[in-house]
Amino acid sequence: MTAIGLWNIAADLPDHPAVVDPDGAVVTYQELAARANRFGRGFQELGLQPGDTVVMALPNSADLLALYFAVLQTGLYVVPVNWHLVGPEVAYIVEDSGAKVFIAHERFAEMAAEAGNAVDAKFAVGDIPGFQPLDALGASASPGRPEARTAGAPMVYTSGTTGRPKGVRRPLTGGDPDDVPPASMWFFGIFGIKPFDEHVHICGSPLYHTAVLNFAGISIQMGHTVVLMEKWEPEEMLRLIQEHRVTHSHMVPTQFHRLMALPESTRARYDVSSLRVMIHGAAPCPLETKRRMLDWWGPVVVEYYAATEGGGTSITAEEWLRKPGSVGKAWPGSVVRVLDDHGNDMPVGELGLVYMKMGASTFEYHKDKAKTLASRVGDLFTLGDVGHLDEDGYLYLHDRKADMIISGGVNIYPAEIEGELAVHPKVADIAVFGLPHADWGEEIKAVVQPAPGVVADDSLTEELLEYAKSRLAKFKLPRSIDYIEEMPRDPNGKLYKRKLRANYL
Structure with a gap:
């Protein structure tokens, strides 16, 4: 039986397809591993040591995945x-993370x-002034695997209520990169996904998530x-599912909504019988949308609720039909509790803050101990x-x-938007919040209290939006x-945002 793991599979099944690029080009396991090895040697040639950080701004591509695996085998973040x-915004992340290398596509x-x-x-992939071509990374290094190999990790930036993104950073394990972490096997096992087994994954969302x-x-x-889409289009996804006999994917409810908006004749044109488990999360899914997807695709639609920080729940299609609206039960090894403001468990059926943890895993928000501590009750976080x-x-x-606003499955933090627009000289006060949107889940609404003497009209709106774009x-x-004459705040300055938002609901 072939061992799992990129480099093991590359040795045993070198010609097995690893990635189908958005342009249709097939990259084998041997080719992907060789590219990851060259990039990894390049990082070491530059003097990067375990614990150093690489930042990349790339569209979905085999290059992105090769760089990801290069980092995973050289102990980098x-x-x-x-x-x-x-x-x-990106400059802040580059500087805050202490990046030693920055890789970007000429499109950006x-x-x-x-x-x-x-x-x-x-x-750079392509031409960016001041950037070397990506092909130069590792081009002069000795062939083969990087000299010292130890497991690296992703460090994903997740925004907070302050509006400034914070990197979720876990300690490096020091493990062998050839060994697939048991947590990965366990996680896919939750959804019944096994190694090999003629599985094909389609990736239609940006890999920066x-x-x-x-x-x-x-x-x-x-x-x-892994079949990569550069830009998600509903009918194109159906075409790729049929062509490549796709078995699983990770999706967001907005994509379900767009799929259901296709004419019935278009949906019926494509064979989706290969699907085994289509997993969705990231945002609440309207009950009717999910029911219609289950009617079309069958009991392959599985939901989960989780966080970058760790822990979560999942629910099968069969369970969801019995418990509509639920996001499921805690994963094996995960703890999910609902607590009051004092850290006590709430009785069944009563509302409270949802806290989670995953085994003994630990994390910290990079350079933000206060945020790390504020999110925790004991070893649980919320x-x-x-x-x-x-x-x-x-x-x-x-x-x-x-x-927080969730639009199209993306988390958007009003405080950041408020912070940028509040400094405009014609803005005295501002509140930003989400309103329901049939397609995106939520849309962003801003309510502005103009500065004294400023006329609230269409020209002001255009000026503020142009300012925001920069x-x-x-x-x-x-x-x-x-626009509003006076923002609803209490004597201490606290904004009654929920009351303001309620006027639109």
């Missing part, structure tokens, strides 16, 4: 950044040029072919989600972080701006 961010040249000023070693990168990386480690447990231990979520990624921009 890899930070995949959201390439929708603008230069100053303007952002990369601004963000990479603090890094000496810069490489934690879960998306995890699913693609673990799939490769387990001998599955995302600030409100929910309840039923008599059978199934978790139901009633609200998310107090103010400071925030497109997906963080308010979709509309309303």
Whole structure:
């Protein structure tokens, strides 16, 4: 039986397809491992040591996955950044992470040029002034595997209520990169996914998302072919599922909504009988949308609730039909509890903050001990989600972080938007929150109290949105701006944002 793990599979089944690039090119396990080895040697040639950090801003590609595995075998941390961010936002992550290497695609040249000023070693796919070509990384190093091999890890940046992203950093294990972590096998086992077994994974979301990168990386480690989409389109996904006999994927409810919006004749045109488990999370899924997906795809739609920080729940299709609206029971080895403000367990059916933990795993928010401690009760941590447990231990979520907006499966933090727009001279006060949106789940609404003497009209809206575009990624921009004479705040300055939002619901 072939051993699992990229390098073991490359030795035993060198011609087995590892990645299908968005342009249709097939990269074998032998080719992917060789590319990861060359990049890994390149990092060591640059003098990087275990614990150092590499930041990459790349679209979905075999190069991204090869760099990911290069980091995993050289004891480094890899930070995949959201390439929708603008230069100053990425520059903050590059500097905060202490990156020694920055790798970007020419498609994001303007952002990369601004963000990479603090890094000496810069490489580009394509042409970016001041960057070396990625092909140069490791080109002059000795052939074969990197000299010293030890397990590295991803360090993903997750925003907080302060609006500044924080890196979730776990201690390196010092393990052998050829050994697939038992946690990876266990995690896929939750969903009944086994090594090899003719599995094909389709990746339609950007690999800078934690879960998306995890699913693609673990799939490769387990001998599955990964089909990459550069941009998710509903009918194109159906075409690829049929062509490659896809068995599993990680999705978000917005994608379900877009699939269901296709004409019935279009949906019926494609054979999706190969699907075995289509896993979704990242945002609440409307009950009717999920029912319709189950009617179409059958009992292959599985839901989970989890966090970059660790721990979570899952629920099968059959369970969900019995417990509609639930996000499931705690994973084996995971603890999920609902606590009051004093850390006491809430009775069955009563609302409280949802706390989790995963085994004995530990993490810290990079350079933010206060945030790390604030999220914990003992060895449990919370995302600030409100929910309840039923008599059978199934978790139901009633609200998310107090103010967080989830649009298209992406977490958006109003405090960051408020912080940028509040400094505009024509803004006296501002509140940003999410409103329900049929397609995206939520859309961003801004309510502004204009500065004295400023006329609240369409020209002001245009001015504020143009200002925001220079400071925030497109997906963080308010979709509309309303105006108010005075923002509802208490004498201590606390904003009654929920009351404000309630006026729109």
